[in-house]
Structure formats: structure tokens, C-alpha cells
Amino acid sequence: MGITVTPTGEACGAFIDGVDLTQPLTSADVEDIRQAWGQHHVIIFRDQKLSDDDLERVSASFGNLAIDPFVTSIPGREHMISIQREADETAAIFAEIWHADWTFKADPPFATCLYSIEIPPQGGDTLFSNQVLALEEMPADLRARLEGQLAIHSAKMGYSKKGSYGDKYESKSMEVIPSDEALEQETHPFIITHPVSGKQSIYGSAIAYIIGVSDMPQKEAMSLIMELQRWQVQEQFVYAHKWEENMLVMWDNRSVLHKATGGYEGYRRELHRTTISEKDGRPFAL
């Protein structure tokens, strides 16, 4: 029996049924899921009671597992972190800013997998913004200013010692390790081509982690980046994912931005996360 794919009916995302993720995936399943993923950007598996071993195995079916450079892994699971917030937590919500994961790296992970363990009765949605659609609908003059340009990415606003998750970030449940490595910079094109779907999309987002444009004065660059971000995250491009326990959501960092949201004060939330790099190390076609 093959998988069934049901689009969310929103700007992106599809539910995938007909597969039991506690069992090894066949190569046909992996290929079918890859195709659906390329088309819908965010894929959602419901009612899957997964152990951490299962989550690692499923993630590794699609590429190499990566290690979070700035967040301490779950003990004994170097490729997995816990996105966790206690009921009485007062620190800023982790990842409540639009971003694609680790675009500050030369070889960023193409995908992220997030599995829900404890979900509050309200709030805590994850938002996804479809960057293929945002590019398709972009005004020609804005697109012309981005074509052929390289964005400068860095983790410094988040993970340097002075960043938002730096020395002053006091979370009870997430151990962030700020470091000077966050000051490093990497460049990627603003517009990339997806190797599976062949579609073009906008890659990355202002602040987390785009901080400049190659060979452009900083004031002009920041104005362009902020204008771009206002375009990228408009409501018509956004799908708000509502979590249930035992859900696995996998998103493609090349074609969506994402952000966490709050609204669940007084409740605990816990999800386990892995990231996946392409086996050949090339996340997108140039």
C-alpha cells in the first residue's frame, strides 16, 4: 500500500498517511515522500508513536543527520535536541523569529524534523511561509534587485555572546551555548533552485540569519533585506501548523521559512528535533 497525500489547503503543507514510521521505510516510500515533500514543502505525519530511535532512523532515511552548533543535544543523542519549555518558564520563546535553519553554515541542513511529545491545549503553533509562492508572486522590481545577489548570513544576532540567545538568555529547559563561532559569515544566493522540484525560491530571512548583501553598502543592504522580509512573510504565504501529540512534521529549509509562536503560558511543551543534510553536501542547485 502506498502513501496518501492530503494537502492542508493552506499556503503549503500536506498530511501523509498510509505509512507506519515505526517500521523501516522502503526505498519506494522514501521516493514517494520526497516527491510529495518537494511539492508541498512541509509534510505532516499524524498518530505516529515514535521513540527517539525511530525519529533518528526516519530522519536518516533522507540524508545525513547534523549536529546543532549552538544548542546542547539530548544526552546520548548527539543529533537530536529537545525544543522544550516548562509551564512556569519566563525566558523568550525559542525560535520565535522567521528563519530557515542554520543558513549561516556553508553546508546548511536542507530539512528539519520536529516530533511532538507534549503539546499545550492552546497556542504553540509553528508557522511556515512558502518561499516558492512568495517568489512567484514577487513584484518584478523587487525580484530584479535580488537576482544574482549574494546574501550574507551569520548567527551573530542569535548565538554570539551578545545575541538574543547569548549570555543573558536564561531558559530553564534549553541549554544554548553562545560562542564567537556565531560571528562567522557565509554567503548564499537570495534565489535558489530546488534539486527535486526544480522550482526557484527565496532562501533565508532577515536577522536570522541574513545580515547583509555582498558588495552592497550596509544601509542599502539592510533596507533591501527588511523590504524582502516584509514581502516573504505575508499572510497569504503562511500556513499555521496546529500540533497534536505524536505528530512528525518535516520541512524543507530551501522552500519555507518557519517560526515558533507562544500563547501557551502555564503549559509545558516538548518536541524533539533532528536536522538533515544532503548526502552529497549540496543543499540546492545553483
Ligand code: SIN
Ligand atoms: C524550531 O524553529 O525548530 C522550533 C519551532 C517550534 O518550536 O515551533
